[in-house]
């Protein structure tokens with residue numbers, strides 16, 4: 001029987017893969033047979049990730065490329081480098097993100113812009129410059145990392161800029177999916193709840209915050225490393241050939257209550 005999840009020979013790009021869940025996605029895609037270009041601002045971290053995962057999968061190419069997703073010129077150059085190295089892009093994972101927890105009355109415009117420019121405009125710019133290559137080949141799988149906070153809000157944690165950005169990602173996913181469906185390109189999103197990473201380590205993984213989270217989350221715990229991989233693999237592979245514009249919340253049931 002055909003393995004619907006096989007990624008042998010596929011070429012992937014992950015924006016936001018120098019730390020956190022992006023590193024796990026890099027390892028998962030490489031493990032399923034894909035070559036992966038990894039993008040972020042901290043080049044030294046990308047090199048370390050490429051070396052570590054490359055050592056586990058020596059037959060795969062893991063290419064670190066420094067790129068700030070807020071800067072269109074850097075994205076154009078990064079995509080050029082990926083095309084030079086791989087010749088094609090089958091999978092784009094827009095995973096770069098930052099968060100802020102400042103209530104709207106105290107939120108500075110610069111802080112708002114930082115979150116919106118990274119989390120939403122970054123998805124727009126990356127998609128813009130990759131999708132033209134996918135369109136030429138009539139094949140592409142775009143996966144955007146949204147968040148449960150793109151659908152739900154929190155009274156105790158005021159992530160207003162992040163809510164706006166991730167809500168925007170969810171609906172941008174639908175819009176781009178609708179336009180490019182006839183071009184063989186699927187566009188979907190994942191909506192994680194709480195996973196340990198640099199972003200969450202010192203804020204949401206405190207004893208008090210975890211107690212609150214676990215009390216509300218139907219599964220009573222945060223996500224474990226690797227528990228987002230299944231959703232990403234589904235959207236990255238031909239298993240999702242008739243699925244587009246969807247956001248899959250991987251949240252222990254948080255958004256169903």
Ligand SMILES: NC(=O)c1ccc[n+]([C@@H]2O[C@H](COP(=O)([O-])OP(=O)(O)OC[C@H]3O[C@@H](n4cnc5c(N)ncnc54)[C@H](OP(=O)(O)O)[C@@H]3O)[C@@H](O)[C@H]2O)c1
Nearest residue numbers: 016017018020021040041042068069097194195197198199
């Ligand atoms: N962890 C969770 O519980 C959770 C829940 C819901 C959604 N998410 C989303 O998951 C994604 C990954 O976050 P994480 O939790 O793994 O946190 P993380 O460890 O802080 O990772 C964030 C990644 O985004 C990159 N990044 C940030 N700003 C960037 C920029 N301007 N240009 C390029 N790359 C940039 C960072 O690299 P550099 O700093 O090197 O640039 C890093 O690789 C984010 O979109 C986040 O919103 C996470």
